[in-house]
Amino acid sequence: MPELPEVETLCRQLQRVITDRMISDLVVHDLRLGRIESPTGKKILKVSRRGKGLEITLSGGQRLCLHLRMTGTLFLHRSDLPLLPHTRFTLSFGDEQISCIDPRRFATLTLRDAPGGDLPPLPDPLRGLSTDCLIELAGKRRLPVKAFLMDQKVIAGIGNIYACEILHRAAINPLREACSLSRDDWRDVTKAAEAVLTRAVECRGTSISDWRDLFGQPGLFQHELAAYGREGDPCPRCGKIIVRRRLSGRGTWFCPSCQR
Numbered sequence: 001m002p003e004l005p006e007v008e009t010l011c012r013q014l015q016r017v018i019t020d021r022m023i024s025d026l027v028v029h030d031l032r033l034g035r036i037e038s039p040t041g042k043k044i045l046k047v048s049r050r051g052k053g054l055e056i057t058l059s060g061g062q063r064l065c066l067h068l069r070m071t072g073t074l075f076l077h078r079s080d081l082p083l084l085p086h087t088r089f090t091l092s093f094g095d096e097q098i099s100c101i102d103p104r105r106f107a108t109l110t111l112r113d114a115p116g117g118d119l120p121p122l123p124d125p126l127r128g129l130s131t132d133c134l135i136e137l138a139g140k141r142r143l144p145v146k147a148f149l150m151d152q153k154v155i156a157g158i159g160n161i162y163a164c165e166i167l168h169r170a171a172i173n174p175l176r177e178a179c180s181l182s183r184d185d186w187r188d189v190t191k192a193a194e195a196v197l198t199r200a201v202e203c204r205g206t207s208i209s210d211w212r213d214l215f216g217q218p219g220l221f222q223h224e225l226a227a228y229g230r231e232g233d234p235c236p237r238c239g240k241i242i243v244r245r246r247l248s249g250r251g252t253w254f255c256p257s258c259q260r
Helices: 004-018 131-138 145-149 160-170 183-202
Strands: 025-028 044-050 053-058 063-067 073-078 087-093 096-101 108-112 243-247 250-254
Touching (some): 004 044, 004 053, 004 073, 004 183, 145 160, 160 183, 160 250
Antiparallel strands (some): 025 087, 087 096, 243 250
16 A cells, blocks of 8 residues: 555655646546546646645646555556556646556545645644654553554554554554553654655655556665564564564564564
């Protein structure tokens, strides 16, 4: 599933490629997306990220809102290429177009009017998530700290891969209750989140299965993973063995020796 670094990668690439360009066509190839009014003739003013979602602001105040869900990716290519497998919609700009490739068909696309009744943005780890904010959000919650970090109703964008990596870097056991962390623990989590996610964006995300960026290139952060997917490997910090546990239905990798 594309997480915050993958979506931020696409956001930055889209900003460079389509800002100030005119939409020549929007074609929905999968009726599961529903009926979407075509924004043909609209100009792209801005591309932004909200959590794991993308918002493309158009002239006239409307926004194309896209969430890639589990397997969605965007691919920029020439408009004269044949339709690619698993394409759900194409957004065209003259001789170039962007295809949404989504084998599982869970991605969503909507055209919305100017902001008005939207919910306020959630705390975002790439936009100054503070220790005090995490302490306040955690409060007396007794759920595991990893599940807390992955709660998309509380913090924007952190998924399974990066929750494992953040907690390993912070030396915090993912099974600990969120309310049990001290201020120093939360300070370490805050610093780890900024470091891990910033580096993952620099690497254009993590390509373990099918993730590709706007130009069809894999990310590189998989080569720097310290915990995720490394069951049975030595911990890069203490040399003990990384283990895998099931937590909230997700695989969770950590070092029980140095993550306390």
